[in-house]
Amino acid sequence: MFCYQCSQTARGSACTNAGVCGKNATVARLQDNLIFSMKGISAYNYHCKELGVSDESVDEFLTKGLYTTLTNVNFDIGDLVQLALDSGEANFKVMKMLKEAHIENFGEPVPAEVKVGAQEGPGILVTGHDLKALEELLKQCEGTDVKVYTHSEMLPAHGYPELAKYESLAGQLGGSWIDQRKVFADYNVAILGTTNCVLPPKDAYADRLFTMDIVKIPGAQVIEDYDFKPLIDKAIELGGLEAEELSTISTGFGLSTILSLAPKIKELVLEGKIKRFFLVAGCDSPNPRMSYYREFVENVPEDCIVLTLACNKFRFNNLELGDIEGIPRLLDLGQCNDAIVAIELAVALCELFEMELNDLPLTIVLSWMEQKAAAILWTLLYLGKTDMFIGPVLPAWANDDILNVLVENFNLTPISTPKEDIKKVMG
Ligand code: SF4
Numbered sequence: 001m002f003c004y005q006c007s008q009t010a011r012g013s014a015c016t017n018a019g020v021c022g023k024n025a026t027v028a029r030l031q032d033n034l035i036f037s038m039k040g041i042s043a044y045n046y047h048c049k050e051l052g053v054s055d056e057s058v059d060e061f062l063t064k065g066l067y068t069t070l071t072n073v074n075f076d077i078g079d080l081v082q083l084a085l086d087s088g089e090a091n092f093k094v095m096k097m098l099k100e101a102h103i104e105n106f107g108e109p110v111p112a113e114v115k116v117g118a119q120e121g122p123g124i125l126v127t128g129h130d131l132k133a134l135e136e137l138l139k140q141c142e143g144t145d146v147k148v149y150t151h152s153e154m155l156p157a158h159g160y161p162e163l164a165k166y167e168s169l170a171g172q173l174g175g176s177w178i179d180q181r182k183v184f185a186d187y188n189v190a191i192l193g194t195t196n197c198v199l200p201p202k203d204a205y206a207d208r209l210f211t212m213d214i215v216k217i218p219g220a221q222v223i224e225d226y227d228f229k230p231l232i233d234k235a236i237e238l239g240g241l242e243a244e245e246l247s248t249i250s251t252g253f254g255l256s257t258i259l260s261l262a263p264k265i266k267e268l269v270l271e272g273k274i275k276r277f278f279l280v281a282g283c284d285s286p287n288p289r290m291s292y293y294r295e296f297v298e299n300v301p302e303d304c305i306v307l308t309l310a311c312n313k314f315r316f317n318n319l320e321l322g323d324i325e326g327i328p329r330l331l332d333l334g335q336c337n338d339a340i341v342a343i344e345l346a347v348a349l350c351e352l353f354e355m356e357l358n359d360l361p362l363t364i365v366l367s368w369m370e371q372k373a374a375a376i377l378w379t380l381l382y383l384g385k386t387d388m389f390i391g392p393v394l395p396a397w398a399n400d401d402i403l404n405v406l407v408e409n410f411n412l413t414p415i416s417t418p419k420e421d422i423k424k425v426m427g
């Protein structure tokens with residue numbers, strides 16, 4: 001444990017073995033876990049509020065959860081596990097609310113083939129999750145020849161009809177957040193960071209990096225009140241990119257699109273032509289073990305479908321997986337907050353096959369990096385999903401006591417090797 005939140009803290013520096021107040025290590029870690037999960041919920045809740053929607057019960061949960069972690073309030077090992085599951089419920093509500101707000105504002109996503117690579121002319125590269133920011137920027141780029149490119153978690157924007165309608169939305173540059181220092185340096189464009197996972201800039205692009213609103217990074221200029229003029233002016237001042245050879249990647253598989261395929265999917269499952277669905281999803285990180293996820297997808301049997309969301313998709317979304325009688329074998333459902341789409345899809349599959357969630361031929365293989373992934377993990381646990389794989393490393397705040405609970409109650413399994421894990425699942 002590591003706690004230095006009150007003046008009683010050991011040696012005036014930190015309680016690391018046990019709290020002077022009586023808090024034990026497992027309680028401290030469960031409190032940390034709760035705070036991490038609430039940070040994730042707050043990120044999504046913030047975007048909901050930007051789009052004008054809120055849910056009193058989510059706000060109440062955040063207040064209660066934070067109060068619980070105050071000094072000498074709650075040392076119960078059972079209560080804090082329940083609160084973690086409650087955080088999963090609050091995150092379920094907030095992801096659902098955000099999805100509905102996205103659909104209300106930008107339409108429901110439809111499959112899109114996105115051009116990857118530079119096109120001729122001045123450009124702006126937008127990274128992060130904030131679709132409202134992207135929409136405002138696209139509006140303000142109208143009448144200019146500036147091309148707007150997405151990066152990392154902004155890729156799914158191309159699937160939303162009310163964003164894709166803007167001519168300036170040109171394509172995608174780079175992959176997940178981890179390549180930003182190279183991609184931002186390589187392309188001479190103005191850059192906008194809308195949410196988390198923006199790194200302090202390298203000199204090569206510091207003068208053309210902008211953030212906005214709550215996102216502030218040393219060395220970057222801040223856009224206020226959605227006034228993107230300084231960003232657009234910078235893009236024009238920088239001059240044009242040279243066109244390079246383009247490739248494409250697909251995104252935008254919304255719930256309605258997939259449900260329209262439900263009769264065909266049912267037929268293929270009953271005929272044994274689709275054996276299993278894998279949701280391979282989560283964060284990307286520079287950990288060398290992240291190569292697991294590409295290798296996993298490469299080795300998924302040909303009679304299985306891979307669903308994905310969030311930024312670990314860039315590990316494998318350039319693979320050509322083909323289709324099973326017209327059903328694409330790789331379906332990108334969107335951003336990390338679109339985990340709600342995967343959940344709604346799982347519920348629909350339960351109805352389609354008249355099965356319980358854990359009896360579905362669906363295996364979830366997660367990677368986590370930051371606190372939104374922690375909130376999503378707790379959502380899946382709150383829904384009772386068992387037998388999930390998690391990597392590339394186990395959460396450091398979970399000690400043996402906490403891991404035992406997760407293993408015994410949910411059979412949450414650390415990733416091993418792709419081939420061994422696939423064998424375990426497929427039998
Ligand atoms: Fe130590 Fe307890 Fe104070 Fe934390 S709250 S610093 S564990 S005495």
Ligand code: SF3
Pocket residue numbers: 129152153177196197282283284310311312335336337369370372373
């Ligand atoms: Fe990625 Fe940060 Fe987690 Fe939104 S952008 S999934 S890491």
